[in-house]
Amino acid sequence: MFTSTNPTRPPPRTSPIGTARPHRSSSSPHRSRASERARPPPPPMDDAAPHVMVLPFPAQGHVTPLMELSHRLVDRGFRVTFVNTEPIHALVLAALRPPAAAGGGGTALPDGIRLVSVPDGLADGDDRRDLRRFVDALSRCVPDYVERLLRETKVKWLVGDVNMGMCFEASRKLGVRVAAVFPASAACLATLFKVPQLIEGGFFDDKGFPKRHGSFELTPGMPPLCPSQMPWSIDGPAQGQEMSYQLVSRNTQAARRYAEVVVCNSFRDAEAAAFELFPAILPVGPLSADAELRKPVGQLLPEDTGCLRWLDAQPDGSVVYVAFGSFAIFDPRQFRELALGLELMGRPFLWVVRPDFTTAGDLSRAWFDEFKDRVAGTGTVVSWCPQQKVLAHRAVACFVSHCGWNSTMEGVRNGVRFLCWPYFVDQFANRSYICDIWGTGMAVSPGEDGIVTKEEVSGKVEKVIGDEGMAERARALKDAACKSLGEGGSSRENFNRLVDLLRE
Numbered sequence: 020m021f022t023s024t025n026p027t028r029p030p031p032r033t034s035p036i037g038t039a040r041p042h043r044s045s046s047s048p049h050r051s052r053a054s055e056r057a058r059p060p061p062p063p064m065d066d067a068a069p070h071v072m073v074l075p076f077p078a079q080g081h082v083t084p085l086m087e088l089s090h091r092l093v094d095r096g097f098r099v100t101f102v103n104t105e106p107i108h109a110l111v112l113a114a115l116r117p118p119a120a121a122g123g124g125g126t127a128l129p130d131g132i133r134l135v136s137v138p139d140g141l142a143d144g145d146d147r148r149d150l151r152r153f154v155d156a157l158s159r160c161v162p163d164y165v166e167r168l169l170r171e172t173k174v175k176w177l178v179g180d181v182n183m184g185m186c187f188e189a190s191r192k193l194g195v196r197v198a199a200v201f202p203a204s205a206a207c208l209a210t211l212f213k214v215p216q217l218i219e220g221g222f223f224d225d226k227g228f229p230k231r232h233g234s235f236e237l238t239p240g241m242p243p244l245c246p247s248q249m250p251w252s253i254d255g256p257a258q259g260q261e262m263s264y265q266l267v268s269r270n271t272q273a274a275r276r277y278a279e280v281v282v283c284n285s286f287r288d289a290e291a292a293a294f295e296l297f298p299a300i301l302p303v304g305p306l307s308a309d310a311e312l313r314k315p316v317g318q319l320l321p322e323d324t325g326c327l328r329w330l331d332a333q334p335d336g337s338v339v340y341v342a343f344g345s346f347a348i349f350d351p352r353q354f355r356e357l358a359l360g361l362e363l364m365g366r367p368f369l370w371v372v373r374p375d376f377t378t379a380g381d382l383s384r385a386w387f388d389e390f391k392d393r394v395a396g397t398g399t400v401v402s403w404c405p406q407q408k409v410l411a412h413r414a415v416a417c418f419v420s421h422c423g424w425n426s427t428m429e430g431v432r433n434g435v436r437f438l439c440w441p442y443f444v445d446q447f448a449n450r451s452y453i454c455d456i457w458g459t460g461m462a463v464s465p466g467e468d469g470i471v472t473k474e475e476v477s478g479k480v481e482k483v484i485g486d487e488g489m490a491e492r493a494r495a496l497k498d499a500a501c502k503s504l505g506e507g508g509s510s511r512e513n514f515n516r517l518v519d520l521l522r523e
Contacts, residue, residue, distance in 0.1 A: 068131070069522055070098040072174045072195075074165060075202075076182035077104040077139060077157070079319050079345035080425050082111070084202040084284045085180060086132075086317040090308040092178075093131045095518050100172050101134050102165065103317075104157075106147065108136035110319040137164035148346075151262050158266065162186045169195050176521050179278075181208070184270030187277040198521065199278035203424040204452070205285050205293035205300050206241050207250050207445040211271040212297060213237055227251050227264025240292030242451035250445050282517055284428055286503035286510045289457070289496070301513040305428040305500050312407050319345065320403035326369055329399050333367050333414040339480055340409055340435075341419040342371035344426060347442040349377045353470055358390050360476025361398060366484075368398040369409065410435055417483050419476075422449040434497030436460055436483050436490060440471070459493040 071092065075085040082103065089099040103111060111134065139153075140160030147153050166189040169177065177190040181201045190197050201208045210217075217223055222231050229246030236243045251264040274281060284304035287294055294300060308314035330338060341361065343349075349357065354377040361368050391400055406426070409415060410433040418430045419438045427449050430437060437460030439450040453460040461483050463471045483489065503510040 068096055068098045070174045071176045071178050071521055072100045074102045074179040074183050076180045077107045080423050081180050081202050082317040083425055084306050085200055087306040087308045089132050090314050098131045101132055103136055104139035105136045111317050114318045114321045115315055137161060154266050158185050162189050169193050181274045182270055184273030187273045191277045197278045199274040199281045201283040203445050205283050205290045206448055209293045209297050222246055226261045238292050238296050242448040248447040280520055286500055288499040303510050303514045305432040322403055322405045323401040326401050326404050327408055330412045330414045335413050336416040337367050338414045339366050339368040339417045340415050343421040344423045347421050351377055356470055356473045360473035362394050363473050364477040364480050370400045371404055372400050422446040424449055431496050432500050434493045436493050438479050438483050457496055
């Protein structure tokens, strides 16, 4: 158990947040949007309602599914204290409200979620993309603050991200029960559960470095695994990957030891082989906060909802949506090839370009402005967008994606086809699910220099959009996802089991 390096820091901060305003369209409705009728305010929360603490790992792909799960718990009568690190907390609040109102007060969320922040162990100016330094500081600092919060809030349950397993032991020592949430695929978690056997079988050494080449599979029907592309694989010095492996291993072991239940954001038909291998992993997905996609899900950047009006003006099944999540960074040459590939295909496209998506290099602002001017008639570029609403829109046909698991599940839930462009960790296995097991997408193929050319981008998009068999399989998988969430569906029944357990 790590301990805080600075126990004299001030107590955790709490802050109420308000609900996000839905995008309203005057004429063309989105595929999944309910009518914009007035909704009655939710009833006030009962102080006697069961109260749980929810703890995500501080990254977009972890905050979102745990916030979605929190909303679903609130719908079943729970109060939720949602714990972010201070930098993530600030980003969430800034994305929810206009800057002028970001520091406002008020009451707790009407639906019962209160955001709380704890330090992450780094100074304001430190680089949180240095994963080695970041996870080391996190492991040393956060458990003490979470323990303090558990004492103050007197909750009976900690609903914690498996990647925050460092806090599970302290929770159990206080008599607080633990339910673990894994925000990635069941296949990824099954792989982590199998690490001791993989080491014994000679696939890895005890520091997580590969000892064999070539792919392998845990069981038929699961994605084949490459030893150099594991859930702990990160770029950079060897000691960084070793630390990543140790963190992942400790957290996974903590989840198996201290959690009474482990749920994941998936559904049985999507990963049947993984759930057969580990029946104790309960799928409760695909997760969403609410059917109308109105509730805030913890975005770390302000969403440009104007792109929804742009989509309203596009024909059905015509738009290529391009987004690479919150971590991927393209070098200038690859960024340019992607841009030119989108221009070359001549189809409508919506491209999410975060402010930090590419390094400066030789790519000038003037060049990018000229590019946007050239494609203004067919494409639009935004810095962040309401992705779930975008993928649910009738106009979207293809998703050019990094294959993060949240993005994968959001695409599956809406029946879109994928062009896969994985970046790191579990995204390579997710690509295999999409391309090899589900048959709902294709993957880009870099050249010998590692660059995906503009011709490759344009050509693969055309193949994906032109493949009717792929479209049919995507629709069938969407139907299976919806069935799992419906009355009597496996994900709904598993969520009911979770709710019953948390009420104990």
